[in-house]
Amino acid sequence: MSERLTPGNRPLQIIDHDDPEVVRSAATEDYALHVAPFTWRSGRVSLLMAWYAFASAMFWLIVGATVALVVGTGDTLIGLGLSVLAYSVIGGLISRYAARTGVSSALFSRCLFGYLGSVIAPLVIGATALYYGVFEGSVIASVLHQYTGTGSIELWYFIVAAYSIPLVVGGVRKWLDKINGILLPFYYIGLIVVIVWAIARHGYSNDWLTAGPVADANLHAPGWFFAFTTYMGVWIMIPFTWDYARLARTADARYHRWLTFGPLFYILTLVVNAVVGIFLANTLVTNGPLSELSAVDGIVKLAGIFGVALVWISQTRINTANYYLASINAESFFARLLRIHLSRRVWVVVIGVGAFGLMLTNPISYLLKALQWQGVFVVAWIAIALVYLAFARRDGRAAEDFEFRPGRIPAFNAVGLVSWLVASAVGVTLAQAGGSFGATWSAPITFVLAAAMYAAGRFATGERHVVLRRPFDPRAEVDDPWEARVRCASCDRHYIAQEMDRNPATHDHAPICAECGSDDLAYLRASYAEARSGTVGRPDADLVATD
Incomplete structure (x- = not known):
């Protein structure tokens, strides 16, 4: 010493x-409330496997298929291509900066909104992860309930929430990389089996490639733009990227920019899943309008136990990521707002109990609306974060000089906080009351407004509200x-x-x-x-x- x-x-x-005591704690905490040192960074393949849990959700199949029903296959594919480009560029920037700072998205938000003002960020990000976990967990429970024909749906909700908890007690480098690495190939094998099975039973036609909208609708924009803005509503992947990329080695920046958080990931996650979803939606017969539940029901009826296995693998993989992110953001939120300090293990249990409670309320009926609203807040957060990074680059400030320590930032950053809340309020109003115009334009208007307000505020005040x-x-x-x-x-x-x-x-x-x-x-x-x-x-x- x-x-x-x-x-x-x-x-x-x-x-x-x-410090040995710090290392023991980090095995489950992953330095959620601290800077992750270089000695705690994950290997490139390990981090890729943990992150690719997000690539296997049934949600991605349904989003692609649903958009195609509205605008047709061609415009959907154009919108997907633009989305891959946008996600990859933003994800590449965010992942590199996160790795160089070693802080979570919650700690990074302090420089955007102030020490106390930033408390909203982990609430929004953590709640979004929890809601996705509830949504995906409900799908697993519904499939198992219908396939087995035993027990009540409430029992299956409990089983799904209960078995998810131990899967995420370990951190990214201690456990999540391993379980997701094992299950990843089985997901893609399952997709191939379902596609082959669908062709064998229903035959093949190229009609799905040229399918148009099922009904005329005034989207107030070209179909491809509607497709692109629909995927903007799922930009929660960007702050999720931050929370994983902070555990990356800085030497692996190029690898992660292209493979882990870049084009490869988004081609597999957005394009491949959407194409499969569009094909299956045009091939399988589902009960009622297309939804995540009707789609997985069609898959299970087609492939039987193999379909059940595919759904279980896909939903279990993504829920390891959802529960993990919900727990670290809950830890940050309650530590900041109420000064409640519990280990991440405890928060995982709390998240599991909360997920079970929400499942009991028929979540699919209202969670999509909640996720739409939270998506607006996330889009505004991303816009402000990108402008902040642009100012840091202009001023020649290295990521390693990033300031987040509570005694060296203001309690409230008026420029960032006002920009975020005003832009989000406008976006939510458009999404709620703007009809088809709001459905198409709420996300891009929110993004532009948040970026413009924050940039104007920074030009006017400099760093007075930052450090x-x-x-x-x-x-x-x-x-x-x-x-x-x-x-x-x-x-x-x-x-x-x-x-x-x-x-x-x-x-x-x-x-x-x-x-x-x-x-x-x-x-x-x-x-x-x-x-x-x-x-x-x-x-x-x-x-x-x-x-």
Whole structure:
């Protein structure tokens, strides 16, 4: 152990290896409330396997098939191509920045909306993940209930929620990569089996490739644009990308940009699934209008136990990701708002119980509307995040200099918060009351409005609402803030200096980690007072004493 001295301040107690207690906690926590150090990053294949859980949802088949019924196959494929391009470009930018900062989307949101203002972000992202988990879990339960013909649907809801919990207790690099790596090939094998079976039973025709809309509708835009904006409603994949990409190695940026979070993933997830969905919708006979339940019912009737296996694999894979993201965002939300600190294991159980409770309320009848509203908030979040990254690039600020520590950002970032809430309110109003015009235009209008408002605010105010200027930064007191582990005086654990701060509420400016700082009101008040006083003093580099 070594120490660096700063005049008048408590010496930093530094080690050059991971704290064993922190590592034990990280096995399930994945540094949800901290910066993920380079030693906790996942291998490229491991992260790819964990992330590709999102590639196998029945949801993607149904979205593609449903859009094709509205605008036809040709316009749907054009919209899909544009969506792959948009997702890949944004996902590539986001994943690279997330890996370089090592923070979750919840912690990143602090620089956009302020320390307290950002509490809405993990609520929206976590609730969206939970709702998708409920939706997909309901599909599994319905299929198992109908196929077995035993027990009540409530019993199957309970079984699905209960078996999902242990599948996500382990973190990304300890468990999720392994289970999803095992199940991934079976999903695609299952799709091939269903397609072959459908052709064998119903024959093959090229008509599905040239199918037009089933009814005339005024979409207030070309069909391909409607298809593109429909997939904008599922841009929740971008903040989801952030929460996985923070665990990527920076050296693997090119690999992840093209394969994990880029074109390969979105071609498989959006295009392949949509094409299969369109084909099956034009081949299988379903009970009633096309929906996720009617589609999987058709698959099960076609392929029997093999269809059940395909549905179980697809929905179980994506629900590992849904429950994981819901748990880490719940952990962040409740730790910030109510200062309730529970391990992620406990939050996984809470999420499972919550999912079961929501399943009992016939969720498919209302969750799609809730997801539509939350999708608007997500689109606005992405627009503001992209503008923030553009300003960071303009100012030459490296991702490694990103500021999220609670005592070095304002409680509320008025520019970001107002931009987000106003744009989201406009988008929700359009989606709810705008009819067919709102269905097509709510997402793009929200995106443009949020980006324009935030950009105008940043040009007008600079960084006043982004960072607080304070002295005594531990990042400047060590040789390498990503390698030096500094002991937190509050929790007695060592975290990398990148997330450490000095606590002006103590007489000797004791070191404090990001999680402890979030709970310490005295630290927050003293930090804001220190920033208001303008006593930044000499550059931090001049405050470091020689050993």
